[in-house]
Structures are given as C-alpha cells and as structure tokens.
Amino acid sequence: MFVALSCLQGRPSIAAFDELATLGRDLGIGIQLTPGNLPDPRFAAHVAGSPTATRRHHGFSYVTRVQQVWSEGACTTDAESVHPPKAGEPWRAWFERAASPPIIEVMYPGYELGTGDEVERAMTDGLVVAVDISHAFIQLTAGAMTGATWRRLQAYERIAEVHVSANRGQFDTHQPIARDTFGVAWARERGAHVPLVLECYMHRLSDAQRRAQLAILTGSA
C-alpha cells in the first residue's frame, strides 16, 4: 500500500515526504511520488536515502513542481503510471507502439478514458490500467459510465494500480474516505494484489485522523 505525496500537496516536498513516511512507517506503507509539491534540489537524494518504498506517478519531478506528461501524442515521463491526455488529444498510437508503456489511469469526462465507452474499449484492447474509484464515481454520477461497465471494470484482470479518495460526484476533490465511500470495499479487496494508493488531502487531518484513513484501507478500522 502507498500514500500519495499529494496527500500534502502544496507543502515543501521533503517535509511532506517525511511526514507521510512517518505516518506509514509502522505499517510498511510506501509513498507514491506525485506532482504538486514545492520542489527542493535535495529531494532526490533525500528519497534515495530513505527506506520508504516509492513509486512515481504522472507529472512528478524531483526538481520542478510538475512536468509535462504528453507531447505530440507521446508520453514524456518515465513514471510507473500516468493520466491520459485531455479528451481528443492523441495518445493511443504511441501507447500501442511503446515497448513498456506506463499504467494508464481511468479518468473522468474531459479526459481520454473519461467515459464508459472509452473504458470499455481499453478493456477490450487489454490495456493495463489504474483505477481511481473517485474518477469512476464521477463518471457514474455524470452518466458517462454505466453500472455494467463499472462492474466489468471491477472484474477486469489487467488493473495494476488502485487509487482511493472521496468526492461528491462532481469534482475530483480528494476528500478523506469513510468505510462506505464509493468503491472503498472493492479497492481494499483488489488492493491486496496490486499497489493501492490513498490520495486524499490530509492537510487538516490530525495524526489520529490520518491513521484512521490508513486503517480503513488496511482493514483494521
């Protein structure tokens, strides 16, 4: 299991990393390095010297707040997982040719893989995907994805990452989760086999509240 660095988005990268590493240390929880924190030239060495396991996501960079991910239809980062580009922008041609393409994330309307039809096609084509339950919830709430597609996605074998946060169905607001948050039960079950990433904003949560978030996913809550 991982917590996303974006749980403390906007904070200085080293401070955020250390805070989250401390939070998950006892549970062996790693950190998914995500874009949006204040860069620090010492950050790469800091992460390298840490025993905490890491993964990289989307436009993460050690030296800038965020880096470009797509350019002229090609992915320009070497992160383990990325978002597809905005709706209508090219990416499939590059993706299908790539020797080891990144895990591609299911999004919400406005992005590629932002509708049920596109998700269906991705599954038919056997793409390796990351499923963000909050993105799926937005698709369902907006009527962009059917219940049948969501059920097929839940059973899809080529899911390589599961991302978890809550929202009200309209915007991807990365709110803290509850046991009955949409998709959490499935995420916990599926996340036992693939990297499970908690990515709710924790800025205002106390240490106990943050631990309670982890406990919901580890099943100890």
Added chain:
Amino acid sequence: MEIRDTYLAQFRATAQDIFAKHPRVRSIVLAVSQYWADEANDAVHDFIVASERDTPLWPHVCNGRWYDDDNPVVDVPGELCTRCAEELLGEPGYLQWWYDNGDAITAFEAFCHESGSQDQTDAINSLPAAIARKRGDTIDVELLGPVQRPHSILHGESDEPADRMWFDTRALELYDQVCASPAEDGPRRVLADYLLEREMPRGELLAHALAGSPTYAELLARNKLEWLAPLDGIVPVDTARFDRGFLSDIEMFAVDREHRGHPGLASVERLYIHARSASVLDPSMRALRELGPINRTWLEDLVAAPRPWAIETLDVDISDPGMFSMLRETELLPALRHLIVRGDFNEQSITSLVRTRRWPQLDRLTIVDSLGHASWQARRAPLGVPWLAIRMACSDPVRADGWELAFGPNSACEVTLRGFTPEATREALQKLLASVPMRTVKLVASRYYAPSADDAAFLSRDGQVVT
C-alpha cells in the same frame, strides 16, 4: 518578489478604474484561492470585492448570478463583487492580467489557505491578499499578511550580503539605544551620522527616513531584501514593515534557532509567530511591544530572560498547565497591558492566572475560545480586569480569529472582527449577540472590519441597540 510587485501594480490600475467608475467605492480587496488537482496545475484564482466602507465586509456573501430558494441570501448594501455586480470590472468582466495557471501561483499561493475545493464558493475558498483604498486622489495598496503558507515563500536565505552595520561594534552599541527607545528619533540620528561617516548604506536610508524624504520609500522598496538579509529565510519580505530604517512589524516562521540573537530582530516591535515556528526570542529584542501567538518554547525563552521585557501585548497559545505556572511566576512583564490566551485551558486556569495580581496594570484580557462567549462574559467582574474580550476561534476551513465581543466598565460591550474567515458572517454575529444581555452594543473598527449603519440596523433587535 518581482512577480507579486507586477501583480500589485496591475491591481492598483484595476482599482483606479473601479474607483473612477464607482465613486462611492472606497476600498477593494483582491482575494485569492487555490484548490489542487492531481494534474497539479494548481491554479490560483482571483476574486475581487469592492466596498463603500474602508474595508470590505468579509466574507462577501451575495446571491451572485443565482438565487437559491432554499438558502436565500440578502445582499449587503454597498458591497460588490464580480458575481453580484457584473459591471464592476467592465468588459470583458474578468482580470485580463491575471494568469491563474502561471504567475499568479508564484505571486499569491502563499496567501491561499489549504482547504480550497471546487465544491465550495468563492466566499469559502478565498481569502483577502491585498487591499486598495482610496485616499483623496491617491490609492494605497497593501498586502494583507500574515500569509497562510509561509513555507511556500521562505525558501532559505537569499544571496544578499548581510549589512556591514551588523559587524561594527560601535554601530551595534548605538543601535541598542535605538531599540531601547524605538519611538524616539534621537538615537537614530546619532546612529545615522555614524553610519554615514563610514559610508554604510543604512546611514543614507536612516537620514532619508528622519528627513521625511520620499527617497526613503524608494530606497526601502528597491533594496528591501538587502535591508532584511539574512532574516529573509525566516521573515516573509513582502509583509515585513520597516519603521525609520529598521524592521518593526513582521511575521515569522523559523525552522530552527539559527537566527536567535541576530541584531536585525532587535528593532522589531510587533512579531506575529506562525504555528510550529522555532523560537528565536532573545533578550536583545528590546523593542518588542506585541508578541504572539507563542508556544511553550517561546514562553520558556521569555521567562528565562535576564531583564524585563517591554512587551505590552502578549498572545499565548497554551498547550499545558505548566505554561500558566510560568506566566504566573514571571516578573519579566511589567509593561503588559493586554494578555491574549488561546489553546488548551479552562476557566480555573484563567482565574488563577489573573488573580495572582502579577499585572495590576493589565487593561484587557482576551480569551480565544471556540465555545463562544456565553460562559465567559459573566466572569469579568470576578476576574477584575477592566476589559474582558471573548474572541471566536474559527477553524472551518481556515484557522483564524473571528468576531470578538469585549465587555467593559459600566456594562459597555464592543464588537469587532479579528481575522478574515468565512465563518465570521453577519449572521454568525447576529446569533452571538442574541445571547448577550447588554442593552447597547457598539461596533468598532479593526484591521479586518469597518462598521456600517447597515450592520447596526441588521444586528439591532428588540431590547438591544447596536450602534
């Protein structure tokens, strides 16, 4: 910061246009908000509010472009925003110079709170960052600190060389006299002469300040980082204020005690401390008059000083009963007139603190309490302080002080606002006042609030007149 200066210049020009088109408008706030996305484009958004008062009423609550039958909102006369008064900015109706996905992030991210969300309104997401006020034919523009996220603008020390004055023993002796009597010009004149003779740059700055020359403001603005160095690693330069050549009013976030005892801090009269800042409180800070909120570490340094402080207003964030003991026992606060207590405490602790009579000169006790005023207002007489003020502690979505009700001699009751927070609406104040038994309540101005006749009318009720 150059980008912020550019944005403030643009804001001034926009304010000038609004003042010209809306002659009754006297002040304009530039409020900012940021809510993150996992794309991390992290746009910083603007929200303009104009007012016929000297400070716009905050939060600005209006019907906007929609009317919600379930949650009707009454627009406040004389308060305008780009939602409820679309004509405010003229065509095209938005700030053309505001680049929310670019420079605006660099310029104003530090002024945004961390709880913004696309699910919320501007009134909740935004906080005032700058204000423009009409002063006759001129416009004053001021940044509104303290910042929300000091760590986003304190990236360590600049490369500016430290002022040579800080290494000159005789200059430091003369400077000590400046700090001992910050209101007087005499010691500054002596120091200015000394520095000018040795061609030290601050001598010229002091000379212009003491002469009332407009060059002073130019010199200060042009080299502000240089005057501040090396304290720019713990003091946000943009909200730092100087008085006649030296730092006087600052906010601070220190990660360690490295700068404790730096002479540049000795002239500071008002020091706002960000939460979790390391203590740099040092006996050399002889000019200090207002300090806080301080935590235990700062308080330990305060009570360990070898001589009394000149502190008149002290804001203490209590985390354990031992801090009350330290306050009770110290004899180092002979000038204390206003004590502000916040944090983890109970009524008994407050009573035992004030009843020690350590500070017979204490004029005002302010209690910052999320529970409200009802349990405190009756305690003024037993506590024996002339003024007992109860200030609402707000936390949703931003930690800030809200409405303050002060109870004084002869059944006096005064109300003002002590911070910008979405929770401190007029409706919230109305609820507070409903349980106040006083027959008359006076609205008073503060840095965050300018009373109006409309507020008084809105808040008055049977048996209680608000003026």
